[in-house]
Amino acid sequence: MKLILTQPVSGLGVAGDVVDVKDGYARNYLLPRKLGTAWTKGGQKQVDAILAGREARSHKTEEEAKAAKASLEGSSVTVSANAGSGGRLFGAVTAGDIADAIATAGGPKVDKRRIEVPRPIRNVGEHTAHVRLHDDVAADITVLVEQA
The missing domain is CATH 3.40.5.10 (Ribosomal protein L9, N-terminal domain)
Structure with a gap:
């Protein structure tokens, strides 16, 4: 089709x-x-x-994306989530949670549909997410998941 x-x-x-x-x-x-x-x-x-x-x-938008990449690249955001005793989350950290964490950390506004998480985040710890800011501009960020 x-x-x-x-x-x-x-x-x-x-x-x-x-x-x-x-x-x-x-x-x-x-x-x-x-x-x-x-x-x-x-x-x-x-x-x-x-x-x-x-x-x-x-x-x-490409100029704005390059500026946003400079502020995001190498930075980390912290997300709090409910977890069990073994560090396993009761759900998963979503792209929306990451977008909210970027906004609260003072980063640029990022649409949750532009955030790609290679594997579902279901454990406490450090993970990586890929943010597509423009067709030619993307940034990798570190997501720190803490137990709430």
């Missing part, structure tokens, strides 16, 4: 890209989350509008 991405999707593309995906992936994941729309002949106008908007914002 051919789709026009309306939001960046990790491993697939950025907004405005026309991608070919399996029907089930489109129906069950991308379309319900409004990450893409079905491609039509008239949809090419929508692609052109998305690309023009992205091009206009690209230069300004």
Whole structure:
């Protein structure tokens, strides 16, 4: 199925890209989350509008992203979570929790959808998260999970 991405999707593309995906992936994941729309002949106008908007914002946001990367790179944020006696959390630390911790630590505002956690954080300790600030700019941060 051919789709026009309306939001960046990790491993697939950025907004405005026309991608070919399996029907089930489109129906069950991308379309319900409004990450893409079905491609039509008239949809090419929508692609052109998305690309023009992205091009206009690209230069300004890239400078801001590089500044945010400088403040995030090498820094660590602390997240408190309920844990058992063995250090195992009663849930998991989510991207939303990390985004809130960055904001409370005085860092730049980061959208939780732009934070990627390679493995679910389910233990107390030190973990790493990847923050996509721009198409070409990303930062790795250290997440310290403490028992609340």
